[in-house]
Amino acid sequence: MTDSEFNAAVQEGAGYKRLEANHHFNAMAIEHLADRQLIELIEMGQRELDTRHGMNRRDLTCPNCGRGDYFRLRVSTPTTLLSGSRPYLEDDDQDNFAWGADRSCTCVHCDHEGPVLDFLPTVQKQ
Numbered sequence: 288m289t290d291s292e293f294n295a296a297v298q299e300g301a302g303y304k305r306l307e308a309n310h311h312f313n314a315m316a317i318e319h320l321a322d323r324q325l326i327e328l329i330e331m332g333q334r335e336l337d338t339r340h341g342m343n344r345r346d347l348t349c350p351n352c353g354r355g356d357y358f359r360l361r362v363s364t365p366t367t368l369l370s371g372s373r374p375y376l377e378d379d380d381q382d383n384f385a386w387g388a389d390r391s392c393t394c395v396h397c398d399h400e401g402p403v404l405d406f407l408p409t410v411q412k413q
């Protein structure tokens with residue numbers, strides 16, 4: 288969206304918040320950011336998502352089949368890495384699994400896959 292298209296849409300007043308958000312998103316030139324700035328951008332987005340939707344939500348429901356009892360999730364957890372070995376989890380790290388709305392989720396019943404966000408009951412579907 289060009290600036291003139293954005294201004295015209297704003298003057299029309301329709302969907303202003305969404306247009307404004309899209310305008311700011313499209314204006315980002317992430318290819319010009321330094322690596323540390325990219326990390327900061329990712330962390331800022333992660334914090335915002337976690338604030339909006341919480342962490343480690345267990346009230347998931349498959350948007351395809353409606354089941355809510357069996358999912359496969361990609362999680363984050365601390366690991367130990369020794370030179371020349373595979374990363375491994377220590378026994379007491381089992382409580383450190385974490386997931387947020389951005390993590391990949393698959394319904395084991397119907398193989399529907401998407402971000403956890405799509406499986407949250409409180410999120411308005413767009």
Ligand SMILES: [Zn+2]
Nearest residue numbers: 349352394397
């Ligand atoms: Zn399903």
